[in-house]
Amino acid sequence: MKKKFTKIGGATLKAFALSIALIALMVLVLSPAAQATTTAANTKIINNARASYNDGTGTQYTPYSSVTVTVSLVSAAPSVAILSGNATTAYTGTDTPVLNNTFTVTATSNGLDTYTLTPNKTGDSNTTGGSFGTLSPASPIQLGATTVLSYVGGTKTFTVPSDGNSDGKINGIDTTSTVVINGEVHTIASITDNASGTSTIVLNTAMVAAVAAGDLIAEQKTITVPVKPGTISANGTSITVTKTLTVKSGNGSGPAQTSGSETDTWTNGLISFKKYVRNTATTCNTGNSVTFKTIKYCDAGVTGNPIGSGSNYTLEYLMVITNSGTGSVSAAKVTDTLPTEYVNYVAGSIVYYDESDNPHAVSDTSGNDNGNWTSPTITVNVGGVTPPVDSGPGGNIAAGATVHVSYQVTII
Ligand SMILES: [Ca+2]
Numbered sequence: 264m265k266k267k268f269t270k271i272g273g274a275t276l277k278a279f280a281l282s283i284a285l286i287a288l289m290v291l292v293l294s295p296a297a298q299a300t301t302t303a304a305n306t307k308i309i310n311n312a313r314a315s316y317n318d319g320t321g322t323q324y325t326p327y328s329s330v331t332v333t334v335s336l337v338s339a340a341p342s343v344a345i346l347s348g349n350a351t352t353a354y355t356g357t358d359t360p361v362l363n364n365t366f367t368v369t370a371t372s373n374g375l376d377t378y379t380l381t382p383n384k385t386g387d388s389n390t391t392g393g394s395f396g397t398l399s400p401a402s403p404i405q406l407g408a409t410t411v412l413s414y415v416g417g418t419k420t421f422t423v424p425s426d427g428n429s430d431g432k433i434n435g436i437d438t439t440s441t442v443v444i445n446g447e448v449h450t451i452a453s454i455t456d457n458a459s460g461t462s463t464i465v466l467n468t469a470m471v472a473a474v475a476a477g478d479l480i481a482e483q484k485t486i487t488v489p490v491k492p493g494t495i496s497a498n499g500t501s502i503t504v505t506k507t508l509t510v511k512s513g514n515g516s517g518p519a520q521t522s523g524s525e526t527d528t529w530t531n532g533l534i535s536f537k538k539y540v541r542n543t544a545t546t547c548n549t550g551n552s553v554t555f556k557t558i559k560y561c562d563a564g565v566t567g568n569p570i571g572s573g574s575n576y577t578l579e580y581l582m583v584i585t586n587s588g589t590g591s592v593s594a595a596k597v598t599d600t601l602p603t604e605y606v607n608y609v610a611g612s613i614v615y616y617d618e619s620d621n622p623h624a625v626s627d628t629s630g631n632d633n634g635n636w637t638s639p640t641i642t643v644n645v646g647g648v649t650p651p652v653d654s655g656p657g658g659n660i661a662a663g664a665t666v667h668v669s670y671q672v673t674i675i
C-alpha cells in the first residue's frame with residue numbers, strides 16, 4: 264500500500280529546529296519495520312521535536328516544534344467475487360423471470376472510498392437481448408476501511424487509528440458493517456469512534472487467523488444484479504446471458520476490478536404432438552408408424568369395417584406427446600373431439616402412459632381423475648405419474664420426456 268502524506272500544520276521555525284523535525288519525520292517514514300504495513304486514511308501522524316542548545320552566553324534554549332501529517336486515502340482495486348453461481352430457471356415470457364446474481368465487493372483502499380458498479384453483458388444466445396435491472400444497492404456504493412493497530416484483550420477487539428472525527432463511524436465502518444480481515448468475514452459488535460488518538464472496533468466473533476498491526480479491516484457489501492432474459496428467439500432452446508461486474512474505486516476514477524464470468528440459463532420446453540391409429544384386428548403397414556409397447560400404430564392407410572359387419576371394426580388411437588425442448592412444460596392437456604357421426608367411443612378405454620410408459624386407466628367421469636369422456640370430446644391431463652385432476656390445468660412434462668394417451672372407438 265502506498266502512502267501519501269499531506270502537511271496540514273507547521274510553524275515558523277528556526278532552521279535548526281526545522282531540520283531536527285524533518286529528520287525525525289524521515290525516520291518515521293523510512294523505517295517501515297517499526298510501522299504498520301498499511302496505515303489507514305485520516306490517521307494523524309503527530310511528530311514532536313525538541314532542540315536544546317547553549318548559544319554561547321550560557322543560556323540554555325529548548326525550542327519545541329510539532330507537525331501533524333494526515334494520511335491520505337489511496338484508492339485501490341476492490342476484490343469482486345461471484346457469490347451466487349450460474350443460475351438456471353424456466354423461461355416464462357419476455358424478460359421473465361428475472362434471475363438475481365449476487366457478488367461480494369470488498370474494499371482494499373485504506374479508507375472510506377466510493378465505488379462505481381457496472382454490470383457488463385459479455386454474451387447471450389437465443390434471445391433478442393438480455394439486459395440488467397437496477398442493481399441493489401444502486402451504484403455507486405461506499406465501503407469503509409481502516410487498519411489494525413493492535414489486539415486488545417483477545418481476538419475480537421482491535422485498536423485502530425482515529426479518523427479525526429467522532430461521528431459514529433470509523434472511516435465508514437460502523438455496527439451495520441460486514442468486514443473482511445485477513446480473509447475472514449466478520450460482523451461488528453460495537454465501535455468506539457474517538458476524535459483523536461485511537462478508536463476501537465469489537466467483532467461479534469473471534470478471529471481465527473492471526474492479525475498484525477497494519478492489516479486491513481475492509482468493509483464488504485453484497486451486490487445483487489437482476490438479469491433479464493429478453494425475448495426468446497427459437498422455442499425449445501435455452502436462452503443464456505453471460506456477464507461480469509466491474510467495480511471501480513475512487514468514485515469511478517480509481518483502479519478497477521472485474522469479477523469472473525457468470526452465465527444464467529433460461530430453459531424452454533417445446534412439445535411435439537403426433538396422433539396415430541391402428542385397427543385392433545390387423546397390423547398397419549402404411550405411412551409413418553410408431554411401435555409402442557410392441558404394438559404398431561400408423562398415421563395413414565388404416566382401414567376398418569362398420570360394426571355391423573361383425574369384424575375389424577375397432578380402432579385404437581395413440582397420441583404421442585414429447586417435450587423436445589430444454590425445459591419442462593406445464594399445464595399439459597390433451598383434448599380430442601371424435602366424429603361421433605361415424606364412430607362410437609368405447610367406454611372406459613382411455614389409458615394414460617406416464618413418462619416411464621407405465622399405464623394408468625382413466626375413468627370416463629369428469630372430476631375424479633386426470634381425464635374424462637364427455638361426448639364428443641376426450642380430455643386428458645398429462646405429465647408425471649399422477650397428472651392433476653381434469654377440472655384444472657394439466658401437468659408438467661420434463662425436458663426430453665414423452666407421455667402417451669390411447670383410447671378406442673368402433674366404426675358405426
Ligand atoms: Ca469517525
Ligand SMILES: [Ca+2]
Binds near residue numbers: 627629630632633635
Ligand atoms: Ca375421469
